[in-house]
Amino acid sequence: MSEKIGNVWVFIEQEGGKIADVSLELVCKGHELAKRLGVKTEAVLLGNKIRHCVDTLYHYGCDTVYLAEDKHLEPFTVLPYAKVIMDLIKEHKPNILLFGATLKGRELAPRVASEKLAGLTADCTDLQIDDFDDKVNKKFYKNKLMQIRPAFGGNIIATIVNTWDDPQMVTVREGVMKMTEPDKSRKGKLVEVKPSLSKEETIVKVIERVSKEKNVNLKGAQIIVAGGYGVGSKENFKLIYELAEALGGQVGASRAAVDAGWIDHDHQVGQTGVTVRPKLYIACGISGSIQHRAGMQEAKRIIAINSDPDAPILSVAHYGIVGDLNDIIPKMIKAYKSKV
Amino acid sequence: MSFTIIVFVKQVPDTQNITGEAMKADGTVNRAALPAIFNPEDLNALELALQLKDRYGAKVVVGTMGPPNAAEVLRDALYRGADEAVLLTDRNFAGADTLATSYALSCCAKKIGKFDLILCGRQAIDGDTAQVGPQLAEKLKIPQISYIEEVISLDKHKVKARRAIEGGYEILETPVPAMLTVIDSNDPRPPAAKKIMKFKKAITRSELVKAHAGANYTDAEALAEEEENLKTKNLWINEWNASSVDADPQRIGLAGSPTKVKKIESVVLTAADFKKIEANEQGINGLIHELIQDHTLG
Numbered sequence: 026m027s028e029k030i031g032n033v034w035v036f037i038e039q040e041g042g043k044i045a046d047v048s049l050e051l052v053c054k055g056h057e058l059a060k061r062l063g064v065k066t067e068a069v070l071l072g073n074k075i076r077h078c079v080d081t082l083y084h085y086g087c088d089t090v091y092l093a094e095d096k097h098l099e100p101f102t103v104l105p106y107a108k109v110i111m112d113l114i115k116e117h118k119p120n121i122l123l124f125g126a127t128l129k130g131r132e133l134a135p136r137v138a139s140e141k142l143a144g145l146t147a148d149c150t151d152l153q154i155d156d157f158d159d160k161v162n163k164k165f166y167k168n169k170l171m172q173i174r175p176a177f178g179g180n181i182i183a184t185i186v187n188t189w190d191d192p193q194m195v196t197v198r199e200g201v202m203k204m205t206e207p208d209k210s211r212k213g214k215l216v217e218v219k220p221s222l223s224k225e226e227t228i229v230k231v232i233e234r235v236s237k238e239k240n241v242n243l244k245g246a247q248i249i250v251a252g253g254y255g256v257g258s259k260e261n262f263k264l265i266y267e268l269a270e271a272l273g274g275q276v277g278a279s280r281a282a283v284d285a286g287w288i289d290h291d292h293q294v295g296q297t298g299v300t301v302r303p304k305l306y307i308a309c310g311i312s313g314s315i316q317h318r319a320g321m322q323e324a325k326r327i328i329a330i331n332s333d334p335d336a337p338i339l340s341v342a343h344y345g346i347v348g349d350l351n352d353i354i355p356k357m358i359k360a361y362k363s364k365v
Numbered sequence: 366m367s368f369t370i371i372v373f374v375k376q377v378p379d380t381q382n383i384t385g386e387a388m389k390a391d392g393t394v395n396r397a398a399l400p401a402i403f404n405p406e407d408l409n410a411l412e413l414a415l416q417l418k419d420r421y422g423a424k425v426v427v428g429t430m431g432p433p434n435a436a437e438v439l440r441d442a443l444y445r446g447a448d449e450a451v452l453l454t455d456r457n458f459a460g461a462d463t464l465a466t467s468y469a470l471s472c473c474a475k476k477i478g479k480f481d482l483i484l485c486g487r488q489a490i491d492g493d494t495a496q497v498g499p500q501l502a503e504k505l506k507i508p509q510i511s512y513i514e515e516v517i518s519l520d521k522h523k524v525k526a527r528r529a530i531e532g533g534y535e536i537l538e539t540p541v542p543a544m545l546t547v548i549d550s551n552d553p554r555p556p557a558a559k560k561i562m563k564f565k566k567a568i569t570r571s572e573l574v575k576a577h578a579g580a581n582y583t584d585a586e587a588l589a590e591e592e593e594n595l596k597t598k599n600l601w602i603n604e605w606n607a608s609s610v611d612a613d614p615q616r617i618g619l620a621g622s623p624t625k626v627k628k629i630e631s632v633v634l635t636a637a638d639f640k641k642i643e644a645n646e647q648g649i650n651g652l653i654h655e656l657i658q659d660h661t662l663g
Binding site: 228 | 463511525531535537624628630638639644645654656
């Protein structure tokens with residue numbers, strides 16, 4: 026095995042020239058994996074008029090940025106992006122290729138993996154380098170990417186390995202990889218790529234695009250007060266808002282509360298919402314399905330307020346208060362206001 | 366003007382309602398104890414196809430890859446209004462990851478023949494990968510649009526649809542044939558009583574053979590006759606295997622799957638340093654005090 030292995034690549038997702046947090050998280054993780062393998066960390070940045078993003082990528086740990094600018098790459102559509110990435114893979118043969126498990130990442134990565142005939146693991150929550158001794162097929166693989174993800178509705182954690190040719194491809198859930206401090210003095214190499222796009226890749230037209238600025242930033246929140254079905258009504262959600270406001274936090278919600286129409290989907294925490302890791306997570310009237318717990322159990326401190334002493338949320342909580350949230354929340358606000 | 370719409374669906378264990386009985390003593394999930402259901406977003410895909418059938422006239426062909434008893438979801442689809450059903454079943458398909466699955470489905474789509482649209486649910490609740498739809502589109506070299514909320518218009522040349530994007534929506538237009546994945550954005554119609562009466566008799570070849578074996582009746586000629594009879598009554602669920610869809614044995618099942626599972630662990634909940642707080646003023650004051658002391662609260 027003297028064959029030189031390829032580099033670690035990160036697909037950089039950007040919207041309107043702003044890099045997605047998950048991409049920077051992946052650059053940091055990719056940098057760690059690359060160091061372990063003794064290879065470079067490289068970014069693949071696609072769009073139009075996005076050159077200003079390049080320096081940030083160096084600061085977070087990229088050695089190289091492949092930059093492809095073309096009017097067909099803005100706004101994002103799958104086919105031209107897949108073509109440019111596929112051409113780059115063929116030319117440079119990366120060892121690992123990371124995508125964020127965002128809406129974009131989850132539609133783009135499979136298109137690329139299918140054409141490349143590469144394995145792809147969705148929604149990873151951890152990545153490690155290790156050997157894989159495949160006893161069934163009597164094959165030994167050195168220094169492979171361990172692709173770790175919850176499966177089966179979050180009831181099991183599977184470690185998956187790509188045994189075919191590189192790249193080893195994964196999508197990684199937002200908010201699970203830690204972002205390290207950028208080093209503003211770090212520099213890298215820019216490789217400009219001329220996309221060769223034909224009519225075939227530009228047949229899907231964007232007619233209209235409506236995107237509203239998210240009014241909540243759960244991923245960056247240090248304190249989250251979240252409400253579930255136990256809150257009881259839309260009106261009663263104002264209690265959750267009051268506690269969040271008092272503590273200087275953001276408002277989260279379980280899927281049940283979102284489905285009930287009490288609060289917007291932007292607030293949803295869990296497998297089909299946002300994964301968060303705040304300093305403090307207060308779960309009010311949330312029973313704690315495995316899908317919800319998957320999105321919040323990494324919080325440093327968890328307080329669960331629930332009328333049901335057997336609610337599963339209590340099993341991941343550090344503090345449990347069994348009782349009526351209509352009674353408990355005002356007491357918490359009062360206690361906090363009198364202490365500070 | 367009539368369209369052909371293929372809907373690929375999956376029968377899945379009901380992972381969203383896992384109860385105590387479904388967990389084994391060692392903490393792993395007992396799949397056999399979980400009820401098998403129609404994957405929820407595949408029902409949304411079927412509903413979208415049926416709405417297009419109502420609006421424009423279409424033949425809706427529903428297909429699934431799975432064990433022989435996955436014919437259950439196909440009958441369910443017929444009860445709701447699908448016109449034809451295909452069961453893709455073969456032991457050699459077992460152990461397929463998303464790449465091998467999408468290859469097998471692409472072979473199935475080719476055998477079904479000319480189509481205008483393929484609809485799939487965005488993802489299945491047992492794997493949550495959302496990969497098979499896009500990979501199937503790539504295998505067929507057709508365009509894909511994921512996260513569809515509604516189809517605005519469809520004609521013989523193009524489809525225009527609205528889909529979810531991060532924090533908003535987008536209206537896209539693509540030439541057909543195309544593959545669309547559908548999210549939970551409509552209310553699937555329930556099975557119709559009349560259709561249940563009719564299609565509960567719809568069966569696959571395996572089911573026909575089994576029924577006859579039970580009656581100790583295995584005459585090939587009689588079987589063929591019964592098959593013809595069911596076909597004329599539109600009660601025949603096509604059952605195809607790897608060779609009948611011309612699938613390359615090296616690209617299906619375990620052999621066709623680049624990803625291997627190294628390890629599976631069950632999730633064990635860890636109640637780290639749990640503290641019960643009394644729901645009275647004293648208890649809550651103490652909690653807030655503690656959190657301010659350790660700088661959790663500023």
